[in-house]
Amino acid sequence: MEYKFYWQSNVSDEAKSSAEETIRNFQESGHSSVKFCHNGTVTVTLSSPDPLQTTLVGNMKCDCGKPRGIISGKSDGSSISLEPVNS
Numbered sequence: 001m002e003y004k005f006y007w008q009s010n011v012s013d014e015a016k017s018s019a020e021e022t023i024r025n026f027q028e029s030g031h032s033s034v035k036f037c038h039n040g041t042v043t044v045t046l047s048s049p050d051p052l053q054t055t056l057v058g059n060m061k062c063d064c065g066k067p068r069g070i071i072s073g074k075s076d077g078s079s080i081s082l083e084p085v086n087s
Helices: 013-028
Strands: 002-007 041-047 055-061 067-074 080-084
Touching: 002 013, 013 041, 013 067, 013 080, 041 067
Parallel strands: 002 041
Antiparallel strands: 041 055, 055 067, 067 080
8 A cells, every 4th residue: 555644743854754654564564453445545644733742643544535544642653553433
């Protein structure tokens, strides 16, 4: 699968790269419970809601546009959780 990442926060490039790699690797490892209904591009939207930008929240959408996953964790990618969206 291909992933397109969109950031809505001013997180450092190093943290962005690390978080993106962690999300991609975890999803591709087969350990994630997030499933997509179509092959293609997964759109990942991420932001950091706290002033120090140490936390991360976001979502993952299938190629068809349906929300399929909720992301939370640390903005440096050291602790990321992917949860399926109940549909």
